[in-house]
Amino acid sequence: xxxxxxxxxxxxxxxxxxxxxxxxxxxxxxxxxxxxxxxxxxxxxxxxxxxxxxxxxxxxxxxxxxxxxxxxxxxxxxxxxxxxxxxxxxxxxxxxxxxxxxxxxxxxxxxxxxxxxxxxxxxxxxxxxxxxxxxxxxxxxxxxxxxxxxxxxxxxxxxxxxxxxxxxxxxxxxxxxxxxxxxxxxxx
Numbered sequence: 779x780x781x782x783x784x785x786x787x788x789x790x791x792x793x794x795x796x797x798x799x800x801x802x803x804x805x806x807x808x809x810x811x812x813x814x815x816x817x818x819x820x821x822x823x824x825x826x827x828x829x830x831x832x833x834x835x836x837x838x839x840x841x842x843x844x845x846x847x848x849x850x851x852x853x854x855x856x857x858x859x860x861x862x863x864x865x866x867x868x869x870x871x872x873x874x875x876x877x878x879x880x881x882x883x884x885x886x887x888x889x890x891x892x893x894x895x896x897x898x899x900x901x902x903x904x905x906x907x908x909x910x911x912x913x914x915x916x917x918x919x920x921x922x923x924x925x926x927x928x929x930x931x932x933x934x935x936x937x938x939x940x941x942x943x944x945x946x947x948x949x950x951x952x953x954x955x956x957x958x959x960x961x962x963x964x965x966x
Contacts, residue, residue, distance in 0.1 A: 780808075783853045790842045798839075805835055809854055813861045822865060830868070834861035870921045905953060910946035917943060 781804055789801035810831050817827035837860050841847045847856060903914055909931075916922040916930060928939040 783849070786853055787842055787847070790839055802835065802839075805838070805853075805857065806831070809857050812858055816858075816862055817865050820865065821869065826865070826868075830861050830865045833864055837864075870918075902953060902957070902959070903950065906946065906949055909942075910949055913943055913946050914950065 786801050786804065789797040792798060810827075813831045813834070814824060814827040817830055818824065822830075834857060838847070838853075838857050847853075851859070900915075900919075903911055906914070913927060913931065916927050917924075922930070924936050924939045924943075927933070927943070928936055931939070931942070933939045933942060
């Protein structure tokens with residue numbers, strides 16, 4: 779039976795070690811499977827998934843304790859987002875751009891261990907408007923953070939920067955769809 783977010787948050791904020799441990803066990807039992815699936819489907823191993831999940835849970839706990847978790851999403855969604863972003867950052871840090879980085883959250887079995895051809899990808903990105911070209915290249919090719927992109931483009935906030943990147947990704951996906959291209963057209 780699912781435990782409501784408010785109960786979990788209360789246990790995490792508790793000074794009682796047993797309550798915190800119960801919350802941790804519940805989070806692991808409930809959320810790890812989806813994180814593991816995401817990491818395995820995006821060039822990672824089970825060990826990678828465990829590492830990302832542990833780091834993600836530490837961040838979740840820290841954010842809950844510091845009242846940074848604003849309940850704008852469920853605890854499940856929040857945890858998944860943090861873990862997903864940690865994994866994507868690790869992939870970018872290792873300079874391996876995979877299909878999940880560039881082509882969104884597509885999980886495709888037959889290309890999951892392949893790498894995106896930067897030349898093929900750059901060719902289609904160059905068909906976007908210049909603003910979107912610069913944003914996507916800064917993020918994916920140059921591994922710039924949202925903060926760096928915000929400063930580079932003079933955007934008002936991190937959220938505005940994320941929204942701009944998302945709009946550009948939608949334009950890219952529409953262009954890919956319009957040209958009837960598939961992920962396999964971009965992998966080596």
